[in-house]
Amino acid sequence: MTDAAAPPPAAPEAGPTAQAFARLMQAHRSIRQYKPDPVDSAFIDRVLTEAWAGSSSSGNLNMVSVVKSFDAARRAHLCTLHAGQPMVRQAPLVLTFCADTHRTRQWLAQRQARPGFADFHSWHVAAFDAMILAQTTSLALESHGLGICYMGTTMSSMRTIADFLELPPHCLPVTSLVVGWPDEAPAQRDRLPxxxxxxxxxxxxxxxxxxxxxxxxxxxxxxxxxxxxxxxxxxxxxxxxxxxxxxxxTSPIKYDPDVLAENSAAIEAVLRERGFLAPG
Structure with a gap:
């Protein structure tokens, strides 16, 4: 005779840290209006370093690089590359998160190791790690009262942003965050249940x-x-x-499938150019 199934374990009690984290996640908003107040570069380095330690990395390869853009003139140019969205110019900082196997490949070469990480699989590994780091960084920045907004235009402007930031082969931007002190308090966006x-x-x-x-x-x-x-x-x-x-x-004024098809072809082309896909 078999014993009755054990009851499911009780949900763990939410301690102060868990409660604070839950409030932080519920408070997330994409901020598109920023105050002119600056953000300290050393502080950003500390947040990024802490986020790096708190983010998973496939194989602990750390194939991510982050470019900080504080300079007003350079942010103005980045604004044009991000479809003229004014928050890129208005916010005091833009962080560009890059899938970077260039550094790893250089390490391999200098240690007489077999060459690798120049393929579509490696692009996915590095790109997913970049997104993980970006999200950890977002939460960390928001915990300090800063506002952030992800820039989806990074993908459609991948080549021009890579050229502007002087990214080497096997290194491409995956996403960008505008960062600054919020000058708005938007309502929470609806989500699917x-x-x-x-x-x-x-x-x-x-x-x-x-x-x-x-x-x-x-x-x-x-x-x-x-x-x-x-x-x-x-x-x-x-x-x-x-x-x-x-x-x-899916209309011409939002996510036009025809435009996205063109963007997809452009992304495939730049992945080939930068060494993540074999030449066609």
């Missing part, structure tokens, strides 16, 4: 009813938020015949 994306044991494909239920709140709030931008946005929706948030997301 846990039942939409947390799966037990295996992936459970959503039914049409699941999609309607899980996206209902986001569709309403997202539509309201975008249309509140101003009459120009309302007019643009009308001109493009947009009647839902989903239609907006």
């Amino acid at each position: 846990p039942q939409a994306w947390i799966h037990e044991e295996r992936y459970h494909r959503p039914t049409p009813q699941d999609i309607d239920t899980h996206f209902a709140q986001r569709e309403q709030r997202g539509r309201e938020r975008y249309l509140a931008v101003g009459p120009e946005m309302v007019t643009a929706w009308q001109q493009h015949g947009i009647t839902s948030l989903a239609q907006y997301y």
Whole structure:
């Protein structure tokens, strides 16, 4: 006769550190308006060093580099490379996180080791490590009261940013953070509910009813938020015949699939140029 299954363990008590961390995560906002107050470079180095120690690294290879951009003129040029988004110029600092196997390959060469880390797999390893470090850094900066915003335009401007920052072969930007003291307090953005994306044991494909239920709140709030931008946005929706948030997301004024296809081809080309993909 088998014993009855043991009851599941109780959830651990949330101590002061866990409670503070939960509050920090709930307080996250993407900040797009910044005060002119400067950010100390030595302080940023300390935060980055602590974030580096607190971030996982595949194989402990540390194939990440971070470029700090404080200079106003250089940030102004970075602003043009990031589609003219004003926060890049307004914030006192831009951090560019790079997938960097160049340094590792140089180490290998100087130790007469077999060459490696010049392939698509290595790009993924270094790029994912760069994103892990970027997120740890974001939380660390926010814990000090600073604001941050991820720049998705890093990927579409990968080649021009790499050239501007004088990145060597086998080193490419993955993401960028604008950093500064917040001059706004935006509302928390809506997220899909846990039942939409947390799966037990295996992936459970959503039914049409699941999609309607899980996206209902986001569709309403997202539509309201975008249309509140101003009459120009309302007019643009009308001109493009947009009647839902989903239609907006793949319209020519948001994430146009044709433009993303071009961006994808450009990213593939620069990965080949910089040594992460074999020549086509």
